[in-house]
Amino acid sequence: MIRISPVTFAILYCIAYVAVLAFDAPLFRYYPMESEFSWGAAHDAAKEGPSMAWYGLMASAAVFASIGAAIPVLGKRLLALHTVLWLVPLAATLGCIFLMRNFFI
């Protein structure tokens, strides 16, 4: 039975989310005009209208985090780092804001 550590999942998810956002690597894209999904990060030229990456970005981050969180030792070790544990979600939040800077300059 694989046990997923919630602490490891959260930390790895934060790191993975910023990474997949920075590299534009969603697991899939959604095309709202056609109500269809398309696997992979690349824009599907055969589909009409804009694509949405958000669902795929969360899925990518969740897959990476789930794989890492299945490693049993990581959870306890990470929780033991409680003095700096909070830095990762904070850095992920600031990282996401930083990556959106092009909309404001």
Place this chain on the structure above:
Amino acid sequence: MTVFLLILHGLMAVALLGALTHQTIALMRRAAVGKSTFLDRYMSVGQPGFTRAVVVLYVLSLALGAIIYPTYRLDVRIPFEEMGLLWAIGMFEIKEHLGGVGLGILPLYAVLWRAENFSTHGRARIVVTSLLAGIVWLDFIVGHVLNNIRGVGT
């Protein structure tokens, strides 16, 4: 239907804001024993009891936002692009990505509020709870402002 879901999304966000803000303020300032002003009663709330409500409300609110999102992408974002309102698009992008990060933070938040971690993870609990509250406040305000510029369903 979309307008109904948007209103439900907003109401969920209000409930979530209330729970998270209450928990964060109570966490930052312990209640004074023996006093009974409104503020003292506000701060002497059983903080761990909020955790499950926050997790459930966050997930439900995000799920509703995810359902409405395609309508925003087609009916709101495209007019924003045509109007050259890049800052508004950028604010929504920040809203959606912080919402996504917040979803990932929830398991850590829940663990930090477990009784066995209460005496050892004080700073992490304060920062993570405050961060989650900040994300929810920002998302709420941005959603409200953008909906005022051009609402879903207009």
